Amino acid sequence: MAETQRQPVPRDDNGELDTATAFLTFARNCVLKKTDGLTEEQLRRVLVGSGTTLLGLVHHLTFAELVWFRHHVAGGADPGDVDMNVPEELTAADVLAGYRAAIEESDAAIRAVGDPGRPIAVAIDGKVHTLRWVLAHMTSETARHAGHADILREQIDGVTGR
Template sequence: MSEVSRPPLTAPEREQLVGWLDHQRSFVRMKCAGLSEADAHRKVVPTSPLMTPAGIVAHLRWNEYSWFQLNVLGVPDTGQTPWTEGGHPDAEMLVDDVPIGQLLDEYDAECARSNAAIADLSLDTLERGTYAIRGEAASLRYVLCHLIEETARHVGHLDIIRELIDGRTGYTRLE
């Protein structure tokens, strides 16, 4: 995904929400551009060894899937997710053996699936899945706001991790 522009200042609510989410999503690939496999999997935060560029991309991919497919659409988990009963709580980030290019392609594909899944839904649509927060279903509007926050927060993590790896900062295009 190449960098996506900010949504228009006076766009309707849906266009603003999806636009800001797409804008943040586009920075994920940008922050990972040019990383070697070793750097993409390098553990630079001693207290959070799963916080690697690869781990973050995988985490964001599975968050997209979880929120839009499992929660909003109510698609049953048929075992395709990395989470298992009694398994590691951050299993989606255990990707030391997965190439960063594959993880980025899977993330981009999941983002496209997410957008397609919600294209015809009202922002007032409530979650259909059984994974609701505190037993209460959230609206699609809430989910979009949450994913904007989640993605932006992890883009910030990628920014810091990238600076620790090779000194690159900001929104410098690396491709």
């Protein structure tokens, strides 16, 4: 099957922060494009035993962005639960807009810190990590869920590609 959504990985290599943010952005975009052109029903469709849906993945990643970048990196309020259960009252458009807004907020927090080696504002389990660690964690988390999204999208309509 031809990969209809395939895009090349970033070629950015102009410094640690530039490279790290390029790969995080790439992973985020991979998740978002899996939702392109789908209906509300398709985005909420349960196709696996765990109950994971495309919209649930986006919802989860929204809160992950807020937990790691708003709370731990910038020192803002902890947004709370990071599960994949999308409340019925939230539309797909609401969830997708929320993810895009969380990404913008996260990118602003990353730029404000600037140096990947700087310590984050709020410790994780009593240990103060660096922005570098949070970037690596969120890139791997987002990429892992992008893979899940790719499989779900293929099951919905056959569309594939990173």
